[in-house]
Amino acid sequence: MKDRLTELEIKTSLTEDLVDELNRTVYRQQQQLDLLQAQLRHLYGQMLTNAEPAEPHSLRDEIPPHY
Incomplete structure (x- = not known):
């Protein structure tokens, strides 16, 4: 009992x-x-502070010049 x-x-x-x-x-x-x-x-706040408004762009601007 004592051991237990x-x-x-x-x-x-x-x-x-x-x-x-x-x-x-x-x-x-x-x-x-x-x-x-x-x-x-902090990083998210920096990102928002440094973010420039996105300018609308056309998909035609993304076509490679060889087309």
């Missing part, structure tokens, strides 16, 4: 360590996601 209790305590301790490590991993990944989203918003 000791084994369960060891398993519980290892499980707690694993859960703590997984929590730290999830936290770091969330920080990375937040940073990537902020960078994406």
Whole structure:
């Protein structure tokens, strides 16, 4: 009985360590996601700022000159 209790305590301790490590991993990944989203918003804002209005063009302008 005592051996079984000791084994369960060891398993519980290892499980707690694993859960703590997984929590730290999830936290770091969330920080990375937040940073990537902020960078994406920044790039999107730059794209909108630098975007020139598209001029209408004819498909005939895209025909190669040898036609």
